[in-house]
Amino acid sequence: MEQSNALPRREAVKALLADRGDLLVISGLGSSSYDVFDAGESSANFYLWGAMGGAAMVGLGLALAQPKRPVAVITGDGEQLMGIGSLLTIGAKKAGNLSIVVLDNGQFGETGMQTSHSGLGARLDVIASGAGFRSITEISAMEGIADFRPQLHDINGGPRFARIHIATGHVERALPPRDGVFLKNRFREHLGFAVT
Amino acid sequence: MNIAAPGAAVQMDWPNAIYRTLKAHGVKQISYVPDAGHSRLIELSHADPAIQTTVLTTEEEGVALSAGAWLGGARAALLMQSSGVGNCVNMLSLMASCRIPLLTLVTMRGEWAEFNPWQIPMGKATPQAFEIMGVTVLRLERPEDAEEVVSAACSLAFDGDQQIAILISQRMLGRKKWTENK
Numbered sequence: 353m354e355q356s357n358a359l360p361r362r363e364a365v366k367a368l369l370a371d372r373g374d375l376l377v378i379s380g381l382g383s384s385s386y387d388v389f390d391a392g393e394s395s396a397n398f399y400l401w402g403a404m405g406g407a408a409m410v411g412l413g414l415a416l417a418q419p420k421r422p423v424a425v426i427t428g429d430g431e432q433l434m435g436i437g438s439l440l441t442i443g444a445k446k447a448g449n450l451s452i453v454v455l456d457n458g459q460f461g462e463t464g465m466q467t468s469h470s471g472l473g474a475r476l477d478v479i480a481s482g483a484g485f486r487s488i489t490e491i492s493a494m495e496g497i498a499d500f501r502p503q504l505h506d507i508n509g510g511p512r513f514a515r516i517h518i519a520t521g522h523v524e525r526a527l528p529p530r531d532g533v534f535l536k537n538r539f540r541e542h543l544g545f546a547v548t
Numbered sequence: 549m550n551i552a553a554p555g556a557a558v559q560m561d562w563p564n565a566i567y568r569t570l571k572a573h574g575v576k577q578i579s580y581v582p583d584a585g586h587s588r589l590i591e592l593s594h595a596d597p598a599i600q601t602t603v604l605t606t607e608e609e610g611v612a613l614s615a616g617a618w619l620g621g622a623r624a625a626l627l628m629q630s631s632g633v634g635n636c637v638n639m640l641s642l643m644a645s646c647r648i649p650l651l652t653l654v655t656m657r658g659e660w661a662e663f664n665p666w667q668i669p670m671g672k673a674t675p676q677a678f679e680i681m682g683v684t685v686l687r688l689e690r691p692e693d694a695e696e697v698v699s700a701a702c703s704l705a706f707d708g709d710q711q712i713a714i715l716i717s718q719r720m721l722g723r724k725k726w727t728e729n730k
Contacts, residue, residue, distance in 0.1 A: 417616070
């Protein structure tokens with residue numbers, strides 16, 4: 353992992369979610385959830401606090417249920433590695449409105465910065481390409497995020513995979529709500545489904 | 549409903565009964581890890597443009613997919629074989645933590661006239677593997693009960709916000725043939 357090109361994660365996610373419009377966001381457990389929360393609390397965010405390896409598949413189920421809304425999964429390299437098979441499932445299913453964005457620092461941040469497979473050389477972008485994703489983007493500069501952002505809102509060109517190289521430095525935690533029933537109900541209400 | 553052929557053949561078409569019942573309860577997504585016992589239901593699902601059908605690499609993906617479907621307002625069902633139930637354990641915490649409906653139909657191995665000893669440990673542990681994570685286990689033992697059991701499971705899951713597994717007994721599925729009939 354080239355740390356010289358690495359972006360500050362909070363700024364990167366904030367830029368990615370600027371002018372988010374009707375984008376629905378699933379965040380993977382750990383720092384990715386903190387980043388998405390810090391970028392702006394929204395009832396269109398669903399923060400995972402567990403279920404490691406499941407973020408991309410939650411995104412696929414949502415994307416298939418809401419084909420007219422763009423869906424972004426924002427997660428870390430460790431979380432995506434645990435659900436690596438889900439990249440094949442998404443590559444096969446080809447939901448046009450789904451984007452998987454991996455914040456890649458090559459480390460397991462929440463557990464003490466152990467080096468991940470990504471940090472040891474595995475290329476998630478290459479794996480996603482081999483799995484059949486329609487679009488692959490490598491981002492290591494803030495301009496790259498601005499260039500990629502419009503694609504997040506396109507509901508036809510997916511599935512898309514973006515790998516954002518992020519820095520490993522310490523960032524203060526920003527803790528979103530963690531009551532799962534609350535997060536579920538407000539997300540469904542946002543989409544017009546009444547709590548029964 | 550046009551059911552032309554009379555008699556036992558129709559009575560025994562339990563995969564079609566499951567399919568019709570899932571449709572009647574508004575299921576819009578079906579995901580699966582293949583199993584011979586589910587092959588007819590998988591065909592019916594793929595042939596239906598009103599159902600999004602997704603093949604998985606491992607069963608826990610289907611748990612997370614079902615959660616995402618529900619967040620988006622869609623009802624989902626997950627098909628698997630008993631050997632895949634253990635793969636789901638931690639992902640089931642997502643459904644418990646968020647009280648999200650889960651409906652899974654599990655074809656049983658390792659419990660009746662099993663030829664392959666490797667199927668037996670997970671088959672024996674299947675009900676407990678669900679129950680330790682709070683999933684309610686129902687049994688489907690006879691083809692003629694398919695509609696009633698699946699309908700009850702759909703109501704419990706989608707109206708009662710519960711996680712429900714229907715175990716389809718190996719006795720009902722029949723023996724797997726290990727030698728070619730020539």
